[in-house]
Amino acid sequence: xxxxxxxxMMLIVQGAVTLITVYLFxxxxxxxxxxxxxxxxxxxxxx
Amino acid sequence: xxxxxxxxxxRVGLILAMAGNAVGLxxxxxxxxxxxxxxxxxxxxxxxxxxxxxxxxxxxxxxxxGRFGGKYSHHSTPFILDTMHKQRLWKYIxxxxxxxxxxxxxxxxxxxxxxxAYMYHSVIxxxxxxxxxxxxxxxxxxxxxxxxxxxxxxESVWFYLFCLLLNTWILSRGLRxxxxxxxxxxxxxxxxxFFLAIKSLTLGTSGASEEYPNANAWDGIxxxxxxxxxxxxxxxxxxxxxxxxxFTLSVGMGTIQCYASYVKENxxxxxxxxxxxxxxxxxxxxxxxxxxxxxxxxxxxxxxxxKNAGFGMAFQTMPFLFEKWGPVFSAVAGFMWFGxxxxxxxxxxxxMGTPWIGFLQDEFHVKRETAAWSFGLFVLLLGxxxxxxxxxxxxxxxxxxxxxxxxxxFATLETVLFSWIFGAEKGWEELKKGAxxxxxxxxxxxxxxxxxxxxxLVFIGALITPEGNDWNAAFxxxxxxxxxxxxNASIIKMIQxxxxxxxxxxxxxxxxxxxxxxxxxxKLYITGARIVLLLAFLFIAFMxxxxxxxxxxxxxxx
Numbered sequence: 001x002x003x004x005x006x007x008x009m010m011l012i013v014q015g016a017v018t019l020i021t022v023y024l025f026x027x028x029x030x031x032x033x034x035x036x037x038x039x040x041x042x043x044x045x046x047x
Numbered sequence: 048x049x050x051x052x053x054x055x056x057x058r059v060g061l062i063l064a065m066a067g068n069a070v071g072l073x074x075x076x077x078x079x080x081x082x083x084x085x086x087x088x089x090x091x092x093x094x095x096x097x098x099x100x101x102x103x104x105x106x107x108x109x110x111x112x113g114r115f116g117g118k119y120s121h122h123s124t125p126f127i128l129d130t131m132h133k134q135r136l137w138k139y140i141x142x143x144x145x146x147x148x149x150x151x152x153x154x155x156x157x158x159x160x161x162x163x164a165y166m167y168h169s170v171i172x173x174x175x176x177x178x179x180x181x182x183x184x185x186x187x188x189x190x191x192x193x194x195x196x197x198x199x200x201x202e203s204v205w206f207y208l209f210c211l212l213l214n215t216w217i218l219s220r221g222l223r224x225x226x227x228x229x230x231x232x233x234x235x236x237x238x239x240x241f242f243l244a245i246k247s248l249t250l251g252t253s254g255a256s257e258e259y260p261n262a263n264a265w266d267g268i269x270x271x272x273x274x275x276x277x278x279x280x281x282x283x284x285x286x287x288x289x290x291x292x293x294f295t296l297s298v299g300m301g302t303i304q305c306y307a308s309y310v311k312e313n314x315x316x317x318x319x320x321x322x323x324x325x326x327x328x329x330x331x332x333x334x335x336x337x338x339x340x341x342x343x344x345x346x347x348x349x350x351x352x353x354k355n356a357g358f359g360m361a362f363q364t365m366p367f368l369f370e371k372w373g374p375v376f377s378a379v380a381g382f383m384w385f386g387x388x389x390x391x392x393x394x395x396x397x398x399m400g401t402p403w404i405g406f407l408q409d410e411f412h413v414k415r416e417t418a419a420w421s422f423g424l425f426v427l428l429l430g431x432x433x434x435x436x437x438x439x440x441x442x443x444x445x446x447x448x449x450x451x452x453x454x455x456x457f458a459t460l461e462t463v464l465f466s467w468i469f470g471a472e473k474g475w476e477e478l479k480k481g482a483x484x485x486x487x488x489x490x491x492x493x494x495x496x497x498x499x500x501x502x503x504l505v506f507i508g509a510l511i512t513p514e515g516n517d518w519n520a521a522f523x524x525x526x527x528x529x530x531x532x533x534x535n536a537s538i539i540k541m542i543q544x545x546x547x548x549x550x551x552x553x554x555x556x557x558x559x560x561x562x563x564x565x566x567x568x569x570k571l572y573i574t575g576a577r578i579v580l581l582l583a584f585l586f587i588a589f590m591x592x593x594x595x596x597x598x599x600x601x602x603x604x605x
Contacts, residue, residue: 001265002265002269003269003273005088005274006088006269007272009272010268010271010272013091013272013332014336017325017328017329017332018333020325021322021325021328024318024321024325025062025322025326027322027484028058028318028319028322028483031315031318031483
């Protein structure tokens, strides 16, 4: 079986890296969306 | 001046291309082996410390340098560095940022071509029914150009040429081609990686056999993740962690600067660089640790893994282990494993082509397609000796001088330039332009003091690596007045050709005449490889000199 100490270490490190990666990508995508929205509102012809 | 009109099609495309540049074969093959050899779960502590203090700052430094140079229409390191300080020497230090890529691509494309060949052989069932020794022997025969495994003469040469053509064709499509390859490659790599990771996590003790009764996949996971905190006091572990961070992020090559030079002046680089860096870490820490070691431990036991863990496992062992999953599933797993390595490889080798192309476009107004094909030709000329004389150690020489020495040297020098000459304050302000994430101010001081010092230490570590990489024993020897025992892998000993000279001396003393002539022949090829690399460096330096003169003349006539 997987030892408890190994499992804890693995879950903490892999969990933290996964969460940070997802957070950063979410931030990138949200910012992209906001930019698109602002471009649309600035240029109503494209709507 | 510049005729470069290329630009990134989308922000996600840029991040995936940067992540693809960093994600390479080392994520799946180097990281787990380093972790096993350096304290298992405890290795992750120095590894993460180095990522925070050296990895992230280096990413920021290179992204900032690239965007800064791009503002002046420079897309390769010689003239990017030139814009940062007017001392002409920096241009020639920037040559490393083109040379490293061409020289690494020369042998990296060869490894990449192995993955294509192994995908093909997995699908057609070449490994069906082969013993462990036969699978390992297949690799030896494959890299020996005089043998044929599929009835096609010079099989490895054809796969190499195909791989190089594919790379060159994608590069000739410009940044959009690179972006498309990354948008296809990275998701597929993740998909294949998840599949193999799930398989390894559910393997348990089901792979134990009469030959390996103690085989257990969980032993592999335990060994990788159980912290052995006493190893933290060993400098070797810290050097290994710093080295891994360095290689995994593909810093010190000039590719990040080149990619970033196509980012517009006020577009974000702070968040983008973090997203790309963490994607690489995700692939390395989450997927890289869950494939090779647990699967090998699951069938061969941890004792075997500890004795044999290394780069060769990917080609010499994995196909044999997949055979245990039945003919259909083994073909699928083999295709996925080598496909994963192929996508990891091609997204990196494409990045290696862009600095040369950018340089020719900027300085000599060469068309993108012509520049891409000239890259292919340059790589072919440099790479063929690694294919034909692989068994003579030419490949290893390229790997050492281009893939290790040049990288460490260039990263150290560019960091000194950025932090101490260009100025960390100015650099920090440059990085913050358009930033879409709040950067902690203390990082300015890390950029100014910690990162350059860490890199200088890494450089010194590579220069005088102690015997057996045992730093404690070396310091003990120094204290006792016995001097510093240097390893043959240190830069100083490598320059002296110490390893092969020692072997020749031993063979002469043992009167093994055949071995002596074999070793002398090998030494000749090693020297030849060094001369070829030096000539390539000098050729690029000469082109930079010509480009600088042309610029000077153009400025005078204006």
